[in-house]
Amino acid sequence: MRKFYLLLVILSQMISCAGSPELVPIQRPLGLDADRGCTTPFPEREWQFVHSIQAAMPGGQKAVIIGVTVLSPKTGMIECVMMTIEGIVLFDARYDGQMVIHRALPPFDSMDFARGLMDDVRLMFFPPGGPLIASGISEDGASICRYRTDRGMMVDIVIHGDHVWEIRQYDQDSRLVRSLKTGSDRRGTAGSQNPIPVRLELTAFGSSEYALTLNLIEARELGK
Amino acid sequence: MREDGITVNRTRRMALVILLFISGAICIGWADTWEEIRGATGTIRTIKADFVQEKHLSILSRPFISKGVFYYQAPDSLRWEYTSPVRSILLMHKGGIRRYTETTKGLVEASRMDHKGMQIILQEIALWLGGRFSDDSAFDAALKDGRRIVLTPKEKGLSKMIEHIDLMLSDTPGIIKSVEIYEGPDSYTRLEFLNAKINKELEEALFREVS
Numbered sequence: 001m002r003k004f005y006l007l008l009v010i011l012s013q014m015i016s017c018a019g020s021p022e023l024v025p026i027q028r029p030l031g032l033d034a035d036r037g038c039t040t041p042f043p044e045r046e047w048q049f050v051h052s053i054q055a056a057m058p059g060g061q062k063a064v065i066i067g068v069t070v071l072s073p074k075t076g077m078i079e080c081v082m083m084t085i086e087g088i089v090l091f092d093a094r095y096d097g098q099m100v101i102h103r104a105l106p107p108f109d110s111m112d113f114a115r116g117l118m119d120d121v122r123l124m125f126f127p128p129g130g131p132l133i134a135s136g137i138s139e140d141g142a143s144i145c146r147y148r149t150d151r152g153m154m155v156d157i158v159i160h161g162d163h164v165w166e167i168r169q170y171d172q173d174s175r176l177v178r179s180l181k182t183g184s185d186r187r188g189t190a191g192s193q194n195p196i197p198v199r200l201e202l203t204a205f206g207s208s209e210y211a212l213t214l215n216l217i218e219a220r221e222l223g224k
Numbered sequence: 225m226r227e228d229g230i231t232v233n234r235t236r237r238m239a240l241v242i243l244l245f246i247s248g249a250i251c252i253g254w255a256d257t258w259e260e261i262r263g264a265t266g267t268i269r270t271i272k273a274d275f276v277q278e279k280h281l282s283i284l285s286r287p288f289i290s291k292g293v294f295y296y297q298a299p300d301s302l303r304w305e306y307t308s309p310v311r312s313i314l315l316m317h318k319g320g321i322r323r324y325t326e327t328t329k330g331l332v333e334a335s336r337m338d339h340k341g342m343q344i345i346l347q348e349i350a351l352w353l354g355g356r357f358s359d360d361s362a363f364d365a366a367l368k369d370g371r372r373i374v375l376t377p378k379e380k381g382l383s384k385m386i387e388h389i390d391l392m393l394s395d396t397p398g399i400i401k402s403v404e405i406y407e408g409p410d411s412y413t414r415l416e417f418l419n420a421k422i423n424k425e426l427e428e429a430l431f432r433e434v435s
Contacts, residue, residue, distance in 0.1 A: 048285060052310045054327050063334065064310060064325040068283055079283050085290065085312045085325070086345065087279040087405070087413035088385070103408070105385060213328060217309045220285060 023174040024156065026136035026144055038135070038145035038157040041165050041182070041197075042127045046072045049196075050218040053082075056211040065090065067214065070222070071125050078121050082108065091117070120212075123169055124180055124200060128155040142166075153177075165197075179203045187216060254397035255371040258358060264397035265355030271296040271399070273420040277306075282410040294417075300350040301431040316346050317431035324434045331434055344382070345405070348375075352391060352400060363389065371401075396420070 053067045070079040075096065082091040092102040095118045099111070107113075128147035133154075135145045143159045154174065158166040162184050169178040180202045186195030200214040254264040272295050278287040292306040304314040311326035321343055323334040344362055351357070357365040362382060363375035371393035377383040387406040394401040399422070403415040 048283075050284075050288060062327075062332065064312065064327065066288070066310070068281065068288070070283055081281055081283050083279065085306055085310055087277060087288075087290075088345075089281070089407055089411055092281075092283075092411075103411075218288075222285065 023154065023170055023176075024138055024144070024158075024168070026134055026146070027139050029134065029136040037143060037159055038132075039127050040159075041157065041167075042073065043071070043125060043196075044073060046070070046074075046222040047125075048218075048220045048222055049216065051200075051214040051216055054213040054215075058208055058210065066217075069121060069125070071121070073126055076122075076126070078118055080117060080121060082117075093118075120178070120202060120204075123155075123167060123178055124202065124214075128157070130155075176205055178205070187219060255367075255393045258365075258367065261357070261367075261393070262355040265353065267423075268353070268398045269298050269423050270426045271353060271420060271422055272424060272426065273417045276416045276418065278414040278416075280410075280412050280414065287414075294349075295426055295430050296350070296353045297426055297428075297431065299354055300347075301428075302346060302350050302353075303430050304346065304349070313434050314346055315431055315434070316350060321346060348389075349403075352403075355398070394420070396422075398422070 047070070049067075049069045049071075051067045051069070053065050055061075055063050055065065057063070064085065066083050066085060068079075068081040068083075071077065077094070077096040079094045080091065081089060083089045089103055090105050091108040091114075093104070093114050094100045094102070099114055099118070101111075101114055104110075104114070128149055130147045130149040133146050133148050135143070138144050138158065141161065145157045147155045147157070149155055152172050154170040156166075156168040156170075158168065160166070163182075163186060164184050165182050167178070167180040168176055171177050180200060182197035182201075183199035185198040187198055196216060196219045198216045200212075202212045202214070204210045254260050272293070274293050275291070277290040277292070279290070280287050290306055290310075291308050292304070294305065295303040300316065301318075302314070302316040304316075306312040311331070313324045313331070315322045315324075324331045325334060326332075348360070348362065351360055357373065357375075360375070362378060364378055366374045366376075368374055373391040373393070375389040375391065377386055377388075385407065387408060389406070390404040392401045392403075393399070394417075399420050400417060402417065404412055405415075406412045
């Protein structure tokens with residue numbers, strides 16, 4: 001009976017790992033000073049973004065909501081509002097060293113949700129917080145910069161030739177936990193160095209998988 | 225000659241004053257009591273109108289604007305359609321509510337209402353358009369000066385979502401000019417209705433199908 005349980009545990013581990021590709025090998029390593037290009041996807045100044053967000057949740061649930069994000073890369077401040085297309089605010093919170101939730105309607109009324117959302121926003125818009133540990137070229141010719149974060153995770157910034165870039169976040173066991181891909185369309189905004197990607201696709205792997213497709217409605221540089 | 229000019233001006237002014245009184249008499253008096261409102265809305269069979277939705281939030285440097293069109297057929301059929309920036313259609317007909325939203329795969333029907341709040345608002349809109357404020361089980365209605373109606377939630381659960389709603393009635397009897405839905409001091413949604421067409425024939429399919 002014990003052996004049967006052990007087999008079940010091993011099987012479930014194998015299944016949970018199956019959807020999480022492991023760390024992509026760097027084929028041609030480059031020096032650690034070759035990461036300048038890897039910071040280009042991230043905004044340098046304070047921005048306000050409005051996206052329509054297509055969410056595919058576990059169990060086949062789908063929803064489209066509007067997301068408003070204000071972020072300050074210098075201070076690490078993030079403000080997020082999620083609302084229905086009709087304008088009903090479902091979630092409103094600010095992180096500026098500590099989390100302040102202004103409004104959260106069920107099922108968005110947990111601290112875990114708030115933390116997870118802020119982590120996803122940080123992954124999308126802020127450079128990884130940690131040292132560069134490797135850089136190089138992948139098998140398909142993309143440039144990769146690999147960072148180790150202060151939480152012991154690894155983050156790959158992958159820049160493809162067609163203006164598409166990816167961010168891959170791995171856990172301590174080198175399993176992919178988040179993947180972010182941009183589309184190739186960009187929207188130029190007056191005064192900004194880097195055009196803003198029109199589409200972002202975030203996929204979360206693991207026990208509660210979900211996928212978010214963010215389409216840019218409005219981008220505004222603040223404090224100009 | 226000069227006297228004639230003065231007389232003409234006086235006559236014009238008098239005509240203008242009379243015109244203002246007449247137009248005032250037409251408009252005033254349809255929204256002073258619930259009975260008058262019910263009477264005015266009772267003649268309405270259908271409405272088609274454009275709407276502009278402004279979302280005001282402290283986080284937004286300027287309001288977020290959405291636009292669309294709605295169709296209403298008495299007593300409680302409603303098609304609430306956003307055309308920009310995200311196409312989305314809410315259909316309410318014969319007690320059923322369905323939502324369709326534009327995705328990368330085209331217009332897709334939501335598996336269930338995204339949120340209970342919108343279901344409440346849709347049912348409310350149908351009640352308001354029918355002038356049935358006293359039938360409202362969710363909100364208490366108070367009639368204020370200047371063709372304004374203030375709705376406050378009856379239940380504490382709903383008041384967590386919506387603080388109050390202000391309805392401004394139009395000069396045209398039976399028509400709502402604007403709606404303001406207050407969620408809190410820094411967050412409200414303003415809906416303004418434009419180009420209202422009353423009692424034109426509407427296909428029933430509008431309330432059943434998205435295309």
